Structure formats: structure tokens, C-alpha cells
Amino acid sequence: MGSQEERTPVVSGTDCPLWDTSMQFQIKDLNEDTLCITVFDKSYYTPDDFLGRAEVRIVDIMRDCKDSCGPIQKRIKLREVDRGEVVLKLDLQLFGS
Secondary structure (H helix, E strand, O other), rough: OOOOOOEEEEEEEEOOOOOOOOOOOOOOOOOOOOEEEEEOOOOOOOEEEEEEEEEEEHHHHHHHHHOOOEEEEEEOOOOOOOOOOOEEEEEOOOOOO
């Protein structure tokens, strides 16, 4: 989101990794900001393989969280590739500045 970047640990030995990692991002504009997820397959002797990209708009997370008491789960298809998806557990907490 913007210049903010987080990375998960590498999960080896599976075609269906579970990262189970919490991350926090600061939101500047609820209506314009988008969370971008880029997925790579780690390669140690060659460049990492790009597996796809997923995006979810913050305004969509806010709408979906409105009727939920806790995190929501979203299944998002990976873009720029033929197939693949990520499942995200998302929670939006707004704080005054």
C-alpha cells in the first residue's frame, strides 16, 4: 500500500503454503488505497518465479467488515497469470489522528 511493504517468511515444500502472518498498514485514503499482494516462488540459484498478483480495495474491506464482528475472509484470484488464488483474512481498524 503506497510505499509500505511487508514480506512473509518463505514456506518450503508445498504447493499450497499457509503463511499465517499478521501485518499492519497505515491507510491514507479509505476510498483510494488498495492493498496489493504479490506472490513469488522462492528460488535460491535463479530469480524468484512470479506466481501472480492480487489487489483488494480498502473501501471494499471497509464495506465487508461493516456487518462483521471480527476478521473477514476473502478469496482473491491472482492476476497476470493463468490460475491461482490467495485467501486473505482481513480486519480493518480505524483510529483517529
